[in-house]
Amino acid sequence: MKKKINDKYVSMIWQTLSEDPSISNSILNLNMNNPEVISTIVNERIFPGVNSFPEFIKDRIKNSLKYAINVYDEKKLTRLYESAIPEIDLPTNISVKEFYITIWKSLYNNSDYLIENDSEYKEIDFSELYSK
DSSP, X not given: OOEEEOHHHHHHHHHTTBSOXXXXXXXXXXXXXXXHHXXXXXXXXXXXXXXXXXXXXXXXXXXXXXXXXXHOOHHHHHHHHHHTOBSXXXXXXXOHHHHHXXXXXXXXXXXXXXXXXXGGEEEOOGGGTTOO
């Protein structure tokens, strides 16, 4: 069975960094050019946000992020990040793809982010995002 993906699932990751009254100023003022800071952001914001979804959505988020890292160019990766209107700017010392990979490694315990065959993935329509 093909893995269901959609770039909106990638945006869901970044929405965990969007405007939220519970985001502390200490997080907003962190230096995203520091890999340890990125790990802190993952642990404090992204992981809890992604983990709150049902299992089938978490699986699609993971597959969509993996697909994005392997297939999308810098422009599209940037657009996906910015479309969530995050409160935290992208790092300036690494490429957007490298940032996505860093997030992947923190979020998924350094599991492999490379895909061997992109035909294993099926982009689903927006109307199917929350359907099993």
